[in-house]
Amino acid sequence: MTKKEIYFKIQKIFDSIYPDADCSLDYTEAWDLLVATQLAAQCTDARVNLVTPALFERYPTPRDFANAEIGELEALIRSTGFFRNKAKNLKACGQVLCREFGGVVPDTMEELLRLPGVGRKTANLVLGDIFGKGGVVVDTHAGRIARRLGFTKNTDPTKVEFDLAKIIPEKSQTHFCHQLVWHGRAVCTARSPKCEECPVNGYCKKAGVAK
Numbered sequence: 001m002t003k004k005e006i007y008f009k010i011q012k013i014f015d016s017i018y019p020d021a022d023c024s025l026d027y028t029e030a031w032d033l034l035v036a037t038q039l040a041a042q043c044t045d046a047r048v049n050l051v052t053p054a055l056f057e058r059y060p061t062p063r064d065f066a067n068a069e070i071g072e073l074e075a076l077i078r079s080t081g082f083f084r085n086k087a088k089n090l091k092a093c094g095q096v097l098c099r100e101f102g103g104v105v106p107d108t109m110e111e112l113l114r115l116p117g118v119g120r121k122t123a124n125l126v127l128g129d130i131f132g133k134g135g136v137v138v139d140t141h142a143g144r145i146a147r148r149l150g151f152t153k154n155t156d157p158t159k160v161e162f163d164l165a166k167i168i169p170e171k172s173q174t175h176f177c178h179q180l181v182w183h184g185r186a187v188c189t190a191r192s193p194k195c196e197e198c199p200v201n202g203y204c205k206k207a208g209v210a211k
């Protein structure tokens with residue numbers, strides 16, 4: 001079978017197991033997700049969800065972030081790690097968003113990448129979950145499982161993204177990536193994958209029983 005044919009087989013199985021897979025970060029609008037995703041770098045989503053309520057209560061809008069006192073912003077996000085760099089980027093992101101986009105989160109990859117602290121993973125997540133556009137979100141789970149399934153040999157997230165984009169239909173990209181995350185947490189873990197009980201092991205190179 002081709003990679004695309006294997007994908008459709010796996011997608012059907014995942015749809016029966018993880019029909020409601022979605023982003024595990026709490027958010028209500030585009031800016032919230034943009035901030036939360038930046039905070040999630042090298043940090044768990046659960047930790048970020050503990051931090052963001054107080055953060056957004058203190059700084060409700062991009063303009064509030066743009067005008068934030070950097071020390072106070074650092075204190076609010078300290079527990080997410082790398083807080084100094086994150087605070088700097090979030091403040092700068094708010095400034096650029098207000099100056100160049102009227103405080104409204106843009107809906108194109110090119111424009112999103114102009115925002116400080118925003119890389120392709122964050123941009124794809126916003127494009128997919130907020131704007132309903134195609135977006136291959138490559139986190140550690142998605143990259144690891146994509147390699148194990150034989151969808152890519154690359155380790156660079158951008159190259160993995162482009163490889164998956166050739167296989168996954170645009171309308172399904174974001175949802176499938178969320179399903180990969182859920183599968184990575186529940187079954188296909190980094191250190192001890194549960195290959196024997198994996199529902200897609202028949203299509204997996206790592207499991208050694210791929211058809």
